[in-house]
Amino acid sequence: MGSTNDEAMARLRATGAPVWVTAERQLAGRGRRGRPWVSEPGNLYASFAFQPTWTEAAFGLLPLAAAVALADAVGSLGVGARVKWPNDVLVGGLKVCGILIESEWVGAERRAVVGYGVNVAHHPADAPATHLAEHEPSVDVAAVRGALLPAFADVARVLGTADGVATVRRRWLDKAAGVGGPIDVRLESETRSGIFEGLDDGGRLILRRPDNTTDRIYAGDVFIRTAS
Numbered sequence: 001m002g003s004t005n006d007e008a009m010a011r012l013r014a015t016g017a018p019v020w021v022t023a024e025r026q027l028a029g030r031g032r033r034g035r036p037w038v039s040e041p042g043n044l045y046a047s048f049a050f051q052p053t054w055t056e057a058a059f060g061l062l063p064l065a066a067a068v069a070l071a072d073a074v075g076s077l078g079v080g081a082r083v084k085w086p087n088d089v090l091v092g093g094l095k096v097c098g099i100l101i102e103s104e105w106v107g108a109e110r111r112a113v114v115g116y117g118v119n120v121a122h123h124p125a126d127a128p129a130t131h132l133a134e135h136e137p138s139v140d141v142a143a144v145r146g147a148l149l150p151a152f153a154d155v156a157r158v159l160g161t162a163d164g165v166a167t168v169r170r171r172w173l174d175k176a177a178g179v180g181g182p183i184d185v186r187l188e189s190e191t192r193s194g195i196f197e198g199l200d201d202g203g204r205l206i207l208r209r210p211d212n213t214t215d216r217i218y219a220g221d222v223f224i225r226t227a228s
Contacts, residue, residue: 002027005102005115008049012111018050022145026117042121043131044141048152049113058159059103059110061203063087064172066099066114069155071175073147079136082177085196085205085222090177093224094130096123114152120144169199178224183207186221196222 001007001023008021023045052059067087074081074089074096082090089097096119103112119131120141132139155171158164173179183196185207192215197206205217 003115004045004047005049005100005113008047008115009102009104009111009113012049012051012113016051018048020046020048020149022046040122042141044116044118044120044144044148046118046145046148047113047115049111050156051109051111052156052160054160054164057165057202059112061159061165061168062112062114063099063101064199064203065155065159065168066101066116066152068168068171068175069152070097070099070116070118070148072155073144073151074132076147076151077132077136077139077143079132079139081175083172083175084177084224085199086203086219088222091130091132091135093177094128095119096130096132116148118144118148165201165203169201169203172203173198178222182225184223184225185217186223187217187219192217192220193225196224 003026004021004023008019011019011021024041026045063086067083067089070089071081071083079091081096084090087099088095098117100115101112103110119129120139121131121133123129123131132144155168158167178196179198181196185192185205192207194210195208197208200206200216207215207217209215
């Protein structure tokens, strides 16, 4: 199909029922900011569309929750994974998945779709990436799909509870790469450098600058640097 995100959202609009959509191949896969996502057979392309009724604070942590779900799923298959802010999943320090979250309002109701592109059997040769079978040869698309769906359901359930925001934030930090070390954060018009101090209560990245001030980052691309 063209895009699992598009297909899942179209089905949600038509029926109002939450739905998972998976594809063997995407013809129009995309990542954040409209970047093309290579989607050849052998990897997992899956999207979940639903109508969350969470608080705004809880919805704001959906990117972190989605990454935690995949890291949990991958870990259950014997592959150790870490997360990189906001929602990258790393194996051996290399990216193994892309996650794209899109949403829309219809009156007072929100529709959302969480899309996963998981490198299972291969990864782009020209990117700092890896694939799961490189670390655990027995892993295949069916195994990843079978682990991801319940893992996502669990994290989504937690996020909707009274202390869900704090719990998901803590679970993300438990798996986080780069905390306490130097990072670069690429924003729309500049790159900021400093120490990754953690997350604030809303899931924003806390960056301590060389002048000892702190920035709270809402969106950006993080690059973890090796401490000199």
